Amino acid sequence: MSAGEGGSEPGVGKVRRPRALRTTAAAVVATVLLVAAGALLYDVIAVRTGHRARQWRAELAEELATRHLDDLAVLLGAGAGVLLGGWLLWLALAPGLGRWLPLRPHGDTAAAIDRSGVAALLADRAAGLPGVEHLRVRVSRRRVRIRLVGPADPASVQRRLREELAAVTLARPLRLEVRTAGRRGRAKPTADTAADGGTG
Structure with missing residues (x-):
């Protein structure tokens, strides 16, 4: 299941973000x-x-x-x-709760995950892929931006990370954007239409 398909599950849209x-x-x-x-x-x-x-x-x-x-x-x-x-x-x-992303509820249990935890999970997953020499992961409330350096295939990296992101079971799936940068720093964006469908 892709990250964009998670938004079609019943009750997902009713999950509210934690408030400080x-x-x-x-x-x-x-x-x-x-x-x-x-x-x-x-x-x-x-x-x-x-x-x-x-x-x-x-x-x-x-x-x-x-x-x-x-x-x-x-x-x-x-x-x-x-x-x-x-x-x-x-x-x-004082820091608020904006860094927390709600997860899909299981029964009466509600949980949330820190955005830095999602970034660390994706960074660890991407670092083990072939051709990834360096990467930077930024997670916001609506999207994930990943910047890669190396000869890795961006479509393959994006597909693997989309599967990893879907396993987090976020209440509102995040849009995944992967950009590859060459030695001179020129960024080449890649499309992620599956994740786009899951963002409201």
């Missing part, structure tokens, strides 16, 4: 800020149209105008803001 916890945290923070900004904007518009300000905004304005910077409540609020900002910054810089 920071996605939920970012959604919660964005929702809270949106609600707070919407409430403040609504009250400002109401005051501009001749209505009285809400009690909570009047009390908040009074508190901000009367409290000093060395007040305990102000210091606690500033500290909470710093902690929240640092936490959000850490979430933004």
Whole structure:
């Protein structure tokens, strides 16, 4: 079975990519800020149209105008803001789950494989093929790019690697692109129509 044929199996399209916890945290923070900004904007518009300000905004304005910077409540609020900002910054810089590729589920069991693992598997397989002197493998969310150096037959290498990629049983088959480079570095692309059919 080729990599492109795996996409026709039932239930494969329903598999979702794993999401990091920071996605939920970012959604919660964005929702809270949106609600707070919407409430403040609504009250400002109401005051501009001749209505009285809400009690909570009047009390908040009074508190901000009367409290000093060395007040305990102000210091606690500033500290909470710093902690929240640092936490959000850490979430933004922390590595997510984009490097994980979901596998086809077996019953109620869901699993994923690291993209570097797929790259290492294909590189190890290609390194054992005749005529392959050097190679570089790059795996993204939708495709695999392989650059070969040597007198190897690109069609044969592509066929063998497509079989190896199909054995990984990814939920969404990746498009396989093999390019051969000569001594002077001129790349010659080869077509992979079977893998193209498996990408959405």
